[in-house]
Amino acid sequence: GQNIDQPTEMTATEGAIVQINCTYQTSGFNGLFWYQQHAGEAPTFLSYNVLDGLEEKGRFSSFLSRSKGYSYLLLKELQMKDSASYLCAVLDSNYQLIWGAGTKLIIKP
Amino acid sequence: DAMVIQNPRYQVTQFGKPVTLSCSQTLNHNVMYWYQQKSSQAPKLLFHYYDKDFNNEADTPDNFQSRRPNTSFCFLDIRSPGLGDAAMYLCATSREVEGNQPQHFGDGTRLSIL
Numbered sequence A: 001g002q003n004i005d006q007p008t009e010m011t012a013t014e015g016a017i018v019q020i021n022c023t024y025q026t027s028g029f030n031g032l033f034w035y036q037q038h039a040g041e042a043p044t045f046l047s048y049n050v051l052d053g054l055e056e057k058g059r060f061s062s063f064l065s066r067s068k069g070y071s072y073l074l075l076k077e078l079q080m081k082d083s084a085s086y087l088c089a090v091l092d093s094n095y096q097l098i099w100g101a102g103t104k105l106i107i108k109p
Numbered sequence B: 001d002a003m004v005i006q007n008p009r010y011q012v013t014q015f016g017k018p019v020t021l022s023c024s025q026t027l028n029h030n031v032m033y034w035y036q037q038k039s040s041q042a043p044k045l046l047f048h049y050y051d052k053d054f055n056n057e058a059d060t061p062d063n064f065q066s067r068r069p070n071t072s073f074c075f076l077d078i079r080s081p082g083l084g085d086a087a088m089y090l091c092a093t094s095r096e097v098e099g100n101q102p103q104h105f106g107d108g109t110r111l112s113i114l
Helices: none
Strands: A003-005 A009-013 A018-027 A034-035 A046-050 A053-057 A062-065 A070-075 A084-091 A096-097 A103-108 B006-007 B011-014 B019-025 B032-038 B045-050 B054-056 B066-067 B073-079 B087-094 B109-113
Touching: A003 A084, A009 A018, A018 A034, A018 A084, A018 A103, A034 A062, A034 A070, A034 B109, A046 A053, A046 A062, A046 A070, A062 B073, A070 A084, B006 B087, B011 B019, B019 B032, B019 B109, B045 B066, B073 B087
Parallel strands: A009 A103, B011 B109
Antiparallel strands: A003 A018, A018 A070, A034 A046, A034 A084, A053 A062, A062 A070, A084 A096, A084 A103, B006 B019, B019 B073, B032 B045, B032 B087, B045 B054, B066 B073, B087 B109
């Protein structure tokens, strides 16, 4: 079966750095997405990785290792508004998006 | 601004009473998706349309139907809602199915069943 694993919940301090990991086992791979979802709202697109390495976008960076079936989302200079769930999703060989259950990130002052 | 719009944001219906949720898009995207998301769970894909081609997920209950009368609009019909159908329903669009085309989501409709 296809599977995406992420930690259920993480806590970090305002101003700090946090890394949210995602491991996947899917039938084929056509890219990995990270989405942010605030409580009661829709997911919003953060990043897309299809090649190995680090993609940086302001305070957020995303890393991919296809050989390890592993990605992480790195959030720097954390702000209170970054409190949200972060969902990892993989596009499989049929171009179907396989979603993780999300990591709830709690930011403390 | 180009966007995905879902109406209503909150919908309350009675057990067994049919309900229709709507989605419109101004992005002119080929693909439209309907997801069901329950609290602290991953979004679950119900259907998607590539243009007018309808694709039903194997485990989507028959109670759920969808219509896409034109490129801009898509509807989700729940024929006889049960208590287990209470959830957030998310509509999303993408330009294409392949490659680096992110899905753009509407704000969702939160469905409650009395």
